[in-house]
Amino acid sequence: MQTFATEAVDWPExxxxxxxxxxxxxxEHGERDPVRRANCWTKADPAFSRRLGEAGLxxxxxxxxxxxxxxxxxxxxxxxxxxxxxxxxxxxxxxxxRQSGPLLLRxxxxxxxxxxxxxxxxxxxxxxxxxxxxxxxxxxxxVRTSARRDGDDWxxxxxxxxxxxxxVAHFMIALIRSEPGSERQQGLSQxxxxxxxxxxxxxxIIDLTGAHEFNEVxxxxxxxPATALLGEEGNGWKQATAELSLERSxxxxxxxxxALFTELVRHAGKHPDQTVRELVGRLxxxxxxxxxxxxSVAAKLARGEDPALEATIVKDLGNSYEQAIPELVQAVVxxxxxxxxxxxxxxxxxxxxxxxxxxxxGTREILKGIIARGLGxx
Amino acid sequence: MxxxxxxxxxxxxxxxxxxxxSATMERDWARIEELGLPLLLAPETEGGFGGTWEDALVVxxxxxxxxxxxxxxxxxxxxxxxxxxxxxFLLCAFARGAQIAGALDAALAIxxxxxxxxxxxxxxxxxxxxxxxxxxxxxxxxxxxxxxAMGAAQALDRGDATFEVAxxxxxxNRAVGVGSTVAHQVHGAIGFTEEYGLHELTxxxxxxxxxxxxxxxxxxxxxxxxxxxxxxxxxxxxxxxxDPTRVD
Ligand SMILES: Cc1cc2nc3c(=O)[nH]c(=O)nc-3n(C[C@H](O)[C@H](O)[C@H](O)COP(=O)(O)OP(=O)(O)OC[C@H]3O[C@@H](n4cnc5c(N)ncnc54)[C@H](O)[C@@H]3O)c2cc1C
Numbered sequence: 363m364q365t366f367a368t369e370a371v372d373w374p375e376x377x378x379x380x381x382x383x384x385x386x387x388x389x390e391h392g393e394r395d396p397v398r399r400a401n402c403w404t405k406a407d408p409a410f411s412r413r414l415g416e417a418g419l420x421x422x423x424x425x426x427x428x429x430x431x432x433x434x435x436x437x438x439x440x441x442x443x444x445x446x447x448x449x450x451x452x453x454x455x456x457x458x459x460r461q462s463g464p465l466l467l468r469x470x471x472x473x474x475x476x477x478x479x480x481x482x483x484x485x486x487x488x489x490x491x492x493x494x495x496x497x498x499x500x501x502x503x504x505v506r507t508s509a510r511r512d513g514d515d516w517x518x519x520x521x522x523x524x525x526x527x528x529x530v531a532h533f534m535i536a537l538i539r540s541e542p543g544s545e546r547q548q549g550l551s552q553x554x555x556x557x558x559x560x561x562x563x564x565x566x567i568i569d570l571t572g573a574h575e576f577n578e579v580x581x582x583x584x585x586x587p588a589t590a591l592l593g594e595e596g597n598g599w600k601q602a603t604a605e606l607s608l609e610r611s612x613x614x615x616x617x618x619x620x621a622l623f624t625e626l627v628r629h630a631g632k633h634p635d636q637t638v639r640e641l642v643g644r645l646x647x648x649x650x651x652x653x654x655x656x657x658s659v660a661a662k663l664a665r666g667e668d669p670a671l672e673a674t675i676v677k678d679l680g681n682s683y684e685q686a687i688p689e690l691v692q693a694v695v696x697x698x699x700x701x702x703x704x705x706x707x708x709x710x711x712x713x714x715x716x717x718x719x720x721x722x723x724g725t726r727e728i729l730k731g732i733i734a735r736g737l738g739x740x
Numbered sequence: 741m742x743x744x745x746x747x748x749x750x751x752x753x754x755x756x757x758x759x760x761x762s763a764t765m766e767r768d769w770a771r772i773e774e775l776g777l778p779l780l781l782a783p784e785t786e787g788g789f790g791g792t793w794e795d796a797l798v799v800x801x802x803x804x805x806x807x808x809x810x811x812x813x814x815x816x817x818x819x820x821x822x823x824x825x826x827x828x829f830l831l832c833a834f835a836r837g838a839q840i841a842g843a844l845d846a847a848l849a850i851x852x853x854x855x856x857x858x859x860x861x862x863x864x865x866x867x868x869x870x871x872x873x874x875x876x877x878x879x880x881x882x883x884x885x886x887x888x889a890m891g892a893a894q895a896l897d898r899g900d901a902t903f904e905v906a907x908x909x910x911x912x913n914r915a916v917g918v919g920s921t922v923a924h925q926v927h928g929a930i931g932f933t934e935e936y937g938l939h940e941l942t943x944x945x946x947x948x949x950x951x952x953x954x955x956x957x958x959x960x961x962x963x964x965x966x967x968x969x970x971x972x973x974x975x976x977x978x979x980x981x982x983d984p985t986r987v988d
Contacts, residue, residue, distance in 0.1 A: 364886065365883050368890040371982070440979075624975075627967060627971035628971040640960055641959070642963040643906075643962030643964075644959045644962075646965075647888075647908075648911065650888075651884050651907065654890070655883070657982075679884060730873045730877065731872065731876075734866075734876045737848075737872075737876065738852060739866040739871075
């Protein structure tokens with residue numbers, strides 16, 4: 363039984379040049395504080411995103427016609443792993459570049475594509491994901507936010523929650539019940555909602571580190587034109603779940619804690635402590651393996667396959683790895699978590715944020731359910 | 741998969757399945773030799789296959805999958821490195837990592853097959869969420885061991901592969917713990933019997949975890965390598981290992 367078909371990744375000849383390009387860009391406009399580098403894909407810096415857009419590093423695989431650069435999926439992969447490994451503040455555009463842009467290109471009508479896609483590629487339009495609601499978390503098919511037809515328009519009412527980046531986003535792609543009285547996966551559609559549309563209210567939710575990354579979003583009689591419907595009416599569930607493969611496989615699922623690993627290696631170099639070095643070795647082996655797995659999924663996406671199962675495996679393993687790092691470091695290195703030392707500061711920060719790693723993008727339990735289905739158990 | 745690899749798999753799979761854990765040198769080695777498998781890596785000019793390490797991976801994995809009780813990996817490696825040398829140790833560690841990956845896949849398949857059959861509380865065990873979640877965890881570990889073995893094979897074909905083989909053996913060793921535990925747990929008592937074949941795999945998994953470097957050995961080797969290069973070198977080194985070398 364082989365659940366993860368391993369195949370060689372053909373790294374492009376252009377990889378070295380691309381890496382140099384990204385490394386130079388980050389050096390010039392990157393993030394130096396190791397705490398902000400940890401978990402960097404949630405850190406929004408619109409100026410940095412625009413800089414990446416100017417450099418042609420957003421929308422890399424998209425058609426030129428829509429502002430893209432027609433490069434390969436693996437070239438894009440090279441760029442995003444470089445950004446994350448360097449801890450660059452990519453949070454502003456991350457969701458738009460990773461999933462909203464591709465979704466719009468695949469499903470969007472011409473008006474939606476023209477309006478949003480080139481702006482995303484320039485690093486000027488940011489997106490958020492409107493799935494979760496107060497009563498629909500893991501059980502996403504129970505969403506109740508509604509879209510009602512009124513003449514040619516749609517009128518949206520309801521609420522989303524935990525919406526990462528809603529406060530910096532220009533639009534949301536939301537999963538909404540468009541057929542009154544429909545149940546579960548039926549009667550759902552996706553809509554593109556401009557965040558400045560009248561009737562949209564964003565309220566911050568402060569997380570346990572004191573940071574503002576996610577939000578509640580309220581819709582009160584938000585009126586949208588017919589063209590705001592994304593893809594097919596009633597096909598929202600399928601579209602949203604296909605989108606999740608893009609969300610789950612990326613290197614952000616194992617590289618969030620790279621900043622801590624770097625600090626650990628620095629620490630190990632100063633103290634010839636065998637236990638610490640062994641931990642470095644163990645974490646390096648895992649990072650190397652996860653990188654291969656994650657790139658292998660990218661290669662499958664590049665071939666037009668839908669590696670949903672593999673993507674889920676990578677996310678689950680990656681999350682566990684990232685969550686284990688701060689705990690393992692805490693267990694072997696004596697430190698004062700309130701101290702000024704970089705290693706202690708990053709450890710303290712990641713201990714607090716790491717519980718979220720196995721929640722966002724699908725919880726550990728839900729992912730394991732998907733893998734179990736892949737094993738033929740459900 | 742390349743044609744050579746597909747051919748190798750088609751050759752080795754049925755034979756290893758037949759010989760499996762009860763094979764003996766006296767009775768069965770000749771059949772292995774008949775297929776020319778020990779000369780897998782030898783050049784064609786010397787009557788070998790001229791195979792690559794990725795080709796060898798296919799054979800090692802299948803030897804693990806079927807718990808083949810013959811020293812075929814050792815025989816394949818014998819032509820490549822002097823026994824007792826560092827290189828020999830490294831190559832054998834690669835082989836064990838690949839065998840572990842194969843054996844984990846086999847144990848996973850047996851476990852999944854079993855929980856789909858065995859009924860308790862009026863339904864198959866596999867319908868219980870706790871059982872599903874354990875097996876999903878196992879599947880992730882088996883996937884990681886397999887991917888790591890592949891990465892090590894590719895590195896061997898490129899050249900110096902100390903880092904990759906160390907990482908792959910270490911990753912495989914770690915997967916053994918989760919994999920064999922879950923495999924036994926979901927089987928209940930039957931898996932603990934001599935009659936039921938699961939132990940043919942798990943005994944070897946436990947054995948292979950110690951052979952050619954345990955967790956401590958390889959984490960020390962890797963740790964020293966990484967620390968010696970310094971914290972800022974880790975990522976560039978990692979990417980340089982897979983990027984095509986620059987042509988300038
Ligand atoms: C940092 C962060 C960012 C996020 N960003 C976004 C975003 O941008 N957009 C968005 O839409 N959502 C976002 N989310 C929400 C996230 O997708 C949900 O938190 C997640 O789907 C779980 O839903 P819940 O929090 O309501 O937990 P619940 O569904 O209430 O689950 C609680 C616990 O019970 C477990 N559980 C639930 N059902 C089962 C079951 N059937 N079997 C076994 N266990 C089960 C879960 O796994 C979990 O451990 C974000 C969350 C976090 C933490």
